[in-house]
Amino acid sequence: MPNIISVEQFNKNEVEKILLEASHMEEKCLSGKNLNILENKIVACIFFEPSTRTRLSFETAAIKLGAKVISVENAQESSSTFKGETIEDTTRILCSYADIIVMRHPKEGSAEKAVSVATKPIINAGDGSNQHPSQAFLDLYTIKKEHGHLDNLNIAFAGDLLHSRTLHSLVPLLMMYPNNTFYFISPLELALPKEYTDELRGKGVSFKEMNSLKEGLSDAEVLYMTRVQKERFEKLEDYEKVKDLFLLKVEDLKDMKEKSIIMHPLPRVNEIDPEIDKDPRAAYFRQAQNGLYIRMALLPYALEA
Numbered sequence: 590m591p592n593i594i595s596v597e598q599f600n601k602n603e604v605e606k607i608l609l610e611a612s613h614m615e616e617k618c619l620s621g622k623n624l625n626i627l628e629n630k631i632v633a634c635i636f637f638e639p640s641t642r643t644r645l646s647f648e649t650a651a652i653k654l655g656a657k658v659i660s661v662e663n664a665q666e667s668s669s670t671f672k673g674e675t676i677e678d679t680t681r682i683l684c685s686y687a688d689i690i691v692m693r694h695p696k697e698g699s700a701e702k703a704v705s706v707a708t709k710p711i712i713n714a715g716d717g718s719n720q721h722p723s724q725a726f727l728d729l730y731t732i733k734k735e736h737g738h739l740d741n742l743n744i745a746f747a748g749d750l751l752h753s754r755t756l757h758s759l760v761p762l763l764m765m766y767p768n769n770t771f772y773f774i775s776p777l778e779l780a781l782p783k784e785y786t787d788e789l790r791g792k793g794v795s796f797k798e799m800n801s802l803k804e805g806l807s808d809a810e811v812l813y814m815t816r817v818q819k820e821r822f823e824k825l826e827d828y829e830k831v832k833d834l835f836l837l838k839v840e841d842l843k844d845m846k847e848k849s850i851i852m853h854p855l856p857r858v859n860e861i862d863p864e865i866d867k868d869p870r871a872a873y874f875r876q877a878q879n880g881l882y883i884r885m886a887l888l889p890y891a892l893e894a
């Protein structure tokens with residue numbers, strides 16, 4: 590059963606297939622074609638953490654493909670989890686109603702827990718700071734669409750590299766493509782975890798770690814900003830110290846290449862001045878739109894439809 594839990598489960602061939610399928614989905618959407626390939630399927634979305642883009646784009650994707658949707662938002666309070674039900678029991682129940690489960694949860698490893706008892710495919714829509722594979726696919730799709738290739742790029746990641754699950758999924762995918770150089774820009778407290786830098790070193794991938802946004806801007810073809818993940822800090826005062834360290838301002842754009850793109854998984858809080866939205870390099874809303882096409886490719890992939 591093709592669950593989608595972590596990007597580590599995909600080889601380059603499969604990644605390319607998913608990107609290609611997403612581009613077919615985009616074409617079909619734009620030409621207004623009927624796409625009832627998931628007719629008679631029920632997609633369950635259960636989100637134990639807030640979401641706008643991920644849940645609604647999965648639901649839109651399901652509806653566009655002819656499926657029906659059952660959905661629990663705010664599941665921490667509104668589902669039986671509130672009464673103390675385990676994630677395993679909740680999963681068993683959802684599997685007896687729906688054909689596929691899309692799940693977001695604040696705890697790392699929760700998607701695997703769900704898989705351990707599931708009789709239907711599980712899509713991990715984010716588990717704590719660990720993984721967010723569908724976001725990484727849409728990020729990759731966006732870079733490919735904007736630049737035409739996924740190799741030979743300088744890619745700068747800025748902000749909360751410690752907790753950002755979108756980045757933890759995206760970096761391994763980008764490592765599949767040759768001659769990419771990574772710039773990891775963060776305060777020391779929010780640096781990329783060692784397991785990722787070890788892997789980069791082990792694979793001979795070129796990367797630099799730095800703590801000033803200015804340093805990375807001029808080389809980058811892709812600047813990927815991230816939100817400081819307030820909900821992952823144990824102490825609010827630790828969050829307060831770092832929350833506003835990196836704000837991309839209009840004047841920073843003059844240091845950036847004309848052909849560069851600015852990405853952000855969104856929501857942005859205080860990382861990108863809204864004035865930048867008018868600049869053609871601001872790719873974050875195009876990126877969010879691409880989420881629909883990627884999820885239209887991932888649902889049939891997991892359902893083998």
Ligand code: NCD
Nearest residue numbers: 642643715755816854855856
């Ligand atoms: C991200 C997430 O949930 O990890 N959002 C998203 O899915 N687009 C990023 C974030 O919350 O900062």
